[in-house]
Amino acid sequence: MGLFPYEPRESQPELMELIRDTVSSGRHAIIESGTGSGKTVCSITAIAEAMEGERKKMLYLTRTNSQQAQVIREAAAIGRIRAVAIQGRANMCPLMESVPEFQSGTSEELAKLCRDYKKEGKCPYFSKTAELGEEKIREIFLDAPFSAEQLRAKAVSEGLCPYEVAKILMKDAELVTAPYIFFFNPAIRRALLDWMGVPISDIILVVDEAHNLPDYCREIESAELSINSLNLSKKEIAEFGDPEIMDGLTISDLVDLLIRIIKQLNDEYVKEDDSFIPPGAVMEFLMEETNRTSAVLRRAFEKTLEFGEAIREKKRLEKRLPRSYIHSLGAFMLFWEGIDATEYVKLIVGGEENGEERNSRLEAACLDPSLASSIINECSASIHISGTLAPLHEYRDSVGLPEDTVMARFPSPFPEENLKILAVDDVTTKYDEWNRDRTMADRIAGHIERISMAAQRNTGVFFPSYGIMTRVMGRIKNENEEIRIISDERGIGQKELQKRIDDFRRGGSGARLFTTVMGGRVSEGIDFPASEMEVAIIVGIPYPKPTAKQQALMRYYDIKFNKGWEYTVKAPAIRKVQQAIGRLIRRETDSGVAVILDKRAGALKEGINFEWTERPEEEVKRFFSD
């Protein structure tokens, strides 16, 4: 009898066997397995069974707090598994939550503050934790695995530090669940492995919602320097002084020169969003303006970094967030100057956004996620799992997993007839047609109105961008105000967004629309079970905008894998559409219809099974009346 706590359904035994075999043979597996397939409980069960009798540990990485809570719930259901959840100090530390400035602190900044509190005996939570001792703490937290929120609440009620408690519990835990950063940031990873008491070669890694990993890794390996951050450096100069960093040149001179060159590059190169710049452009400008060599400038950047470090120290001693924009400036310039051109592209980002000037910046954009993710190969085994991962070989190549990686797709466990997907071929958001054909937005709006009136249910409308959303929704006639429209907006706060979603979820009689974008917070992270959403309208195909960064990425993938368009344009678009449609069916009893409004839908056939139709409203009506 295995550890699985429920009556196994359809493909679950097969999924668990695949994971068990992968882990036992020390390999890696990429698995696409949809909502409702029980991928969390299957992964934990199978890994725990494969680990039995060994000193290995499971590290389960998640993107969101709710996924982390789910891991703990399943570990509790399985029983016999000691599991611990940890999050960053910003979420766990009771001292830091009362200081708003600390909420934006990086893990490094908060670790420094924490170290001081502890050293100076100024943290009562730490003192009590140390006083009580590890054994007593283990007794207090013996009853069940706790989610990070539960652990925090219990620890604080006992006067203990939740972060320190998690560290103590990890030593004996077989399963630790943490956000991605705990593994992909090298410094935090080293600390985590130390607390877990195992080398990386004894880690069995699970990457949940793995489709996010390539972008996440590219992001953490990239760096930028913006006009805003240079202006914040000036504020620091006003407070902390303006030392010389080379003969006759101070930090504020360097800041002014950089603001000048960023503006100049922006004016010269940027037409829309961003542009390539000659790799040596910034350094050549600085050399010319200062009449110094690159070696002298490099020393100046180092001095800038050192001065920034002194500011961080000073702030730390004053119990302020130990952050310095001057430090970031020095670090950025040293990084920028030393970049290896093949995996990076140097960009100037600027132009306008929503009629307002963008915060122009230099960006060293990483094109190769494996710079951060190839460390996975040092683990004992790894399981990468998500509801939307196809094409799986793209993920394998991007992340840098070996050729013999196991790849498998498990079908949705829900009855096929519960979801109908349709597409129409008389509209598109394809760039040139959208711009040329003045009737396009009206025709798309017409489809949306007719479909929602036919459905008379909660309908999500997913757009490729906020710009297209505004234009199309402006054409909705809704003459008799029969359709209730609730909209997501660019940049609205989490609370306001939640309020609007709750309003939409409450439903009520008649047609209701919730409009949002694909690839955003709603389409990738919020569930709408049962009648909360029964129709999804996909407006256009969410191909990435052909920015300079996107073009560089495509070229990089062309050179490396000979699959630029397939990997960097088509695959992300398919995943975004799948994610949006996935909002409809979250449980076995859910049913719904999705309609793709774009003649290019044929390109999605590889990942999405749909039927063409000329009258989607009639099909929608029929679906709900059958």
Ligand code: SF4
């Ligand atoms: Fe916060 Fe714990 Fe550090 Fe104290 S020891 S400052 S409670 S994280």
